[in-house]
Amino acid sequence: MxxxxxxxxxxxxxxxxxxxxxxxxxxxxxxxxxxxxxxxxxxxxxxxxxxxxxxxxxxxxxxxxxxxxxxxxxxxxxxxxxxxxxxxxxxxxxxxxxxxxxxxxxxxxxxxxxxxxxxxxxxxxxxxxxxxxxxxxxxxxxxxxxxxxxxxxxxxxxxxxxxxxxxxxxxxxxxxxxxxxxxxxxxxxxxxxxxxxxxxxxxxxxxxxxxxxxxxxxxRCAPGAVAVTKDLMISALSENLEVLLDRGARDFARAIRGPEGVEGTMAFVEKREPKWARTDA
Incomplete structure (x- = not known):
């Protein structure tokens, strides 16, 4: 960082x-x-x-x-x-x-x-x-x-x-x-x-x-996920769909294995707010 x-x-x-x-x-x-x-x-x-x-x-x-x-x-x-x-x-x-x-x-x-x-x-x-x-x-x-x-x-x-x-x-x-x-x-x-x-x-x-x-x-939305999602959506205006879907699958795999994906799924299971959503974070 x-x-x-x-x-x-x-x-x-x-x-x-x-x-x-x-x-x-x-x-x-x-x-x-x-x-x-x-x-x-x-x-x-x-x-x-x-x-x-x-x-x-x-x-x-x-x-x-x-x-x-x-x-x-x-x-x-x-x-x-x-x-x-x-x-x-x-x-x-x-x-x-x-x-x-x-x-x-x-x-x-x-x-x-x-x-x-x-x-x-x-x-x-x-x-x-x-x-x-x-x-x-x-x-x-x-x-x-x-x-x-x-x-x-x-x-x-x-x-x-x-x-x-x-x-x-x-x-x-x-x-x-x-x-x-x-x-x-x-x-x-x-x-x-x-x-x-x-x-x-x-x-x-x-x-x-x-x-x-x-x-x-x-x-309430994870900042890294927001950045990746924005990029995918804007790219949809110009990139080939199949190429974009392949890239989306790679982005998804990296995200769910990354710190935001782990924290988000754990927070859901534990019925709590994820760290990025807390006002004291």
Whole structure:
């Protein structure tokens, strides 16, 4: 086991409470619009969390939310405008900095989705563009009923290039197409109805109660088993089924013979909580 350290961040607030990392996007003056710097910080934090699962103080869950009453208003338009002022020989070619800048958003969504920890998105206020994407890659997404989800890119003359695949994977092709061609606008209840979010709450108090219950539910699940299960489920989108089932059988055998499998089955037989579920653990 090893110790891990979270990176220093300027645009994110990080607060570690036991095994839960509370991560807040922290640019409230622009409704937490994501600058390139913020995106790089998010990638750095989730890269560090890959090691945190195996550390001597493991992080088991990440609560992702925005400061100042809004989740995230998408990408920072001013950042994009600065890069657009450059004049590459071939727009969209390998030397175009907008290509690398846009691709960075896809990398961020991929590392958040693939985190070995459970990721819970708590959505209040605006969730647009990249914020919409973050809501799609969380394992559990909770929202206020009056949250405002929007996919505005096509109304701005651009495609939601890095977000689109994750939206399709979350809510299916037909709903994703409808949102893309209409500049999709949804509140929290509508987002729940199409499967974008899992629960919608009428008040801030109810939202916090729902978050507490979700964290309590997660505490009962073994962290190693959660990490392996997430990887298998995400791999199901791209891997050959027979190859994936073979890998799943190997993962199962290692798990049931490992410390979590032994503890979990013993706890069941002895009619007690497993060690990872205890609040004093």
């Amino acid at each position: 090893s110790h891990f350290e979270l990176p220093k961040t300027e645009h994110l607030k990080l607060r570690l409470e036991g095994a839960v990392l509370h991560l807040s996007l922290d640019r409230p003056e622009v409704r937490n619009a994501m600058s390139f710097a913020m995106v790089e910080e998010l990638i750095a934090v989730f890269d560090a969390l890959e090691d945190a699962a195996e550390s001597d103080a493991p992080v088991r869950a990440v609560v992702l939310r925005g400061a100042g009453g809004h989740f995230c208003a998408g990408g920072d338009v001013k950042d994009m405008a600065k890069v657009r002022m450059t004049s590459p020989e071939e727009p969209g070619g390998p030397d175009d900095p907008l290509v690398a800048g846009n691709r960075l958003f896809g990398t961020m969504l991929s590392v958040v989705e693939a985190a070995p920890q459970a990721v819970i998105a708590v959505v209040e206020g605006a969730a647009m563009g990249g914020g919409f994407g973050l809501a799609c890659v969380a394992d559990v997404t909770l929202a206020r009923a009056d949250a405002k989800f929007r996919l505005p890119e096509t109304s701005l003359g651009i495609p939601p290039a890095q977000i689109a695949p994750f939206i399709v994977r979350r809510i299916g092709l037909t709903q994703a197409r409808r949102l893309a061609v209409t500049g999709g606008r949804l509140d929290g209840d509508q987002a729940k109805a199409i499967g974008l979010v899992h629960e919608s709450y009428a008040s801030a108090e109810a939202l916090e109660t729902g978050l507490a219950q979700t964290l309590a539910d997660l505490r």
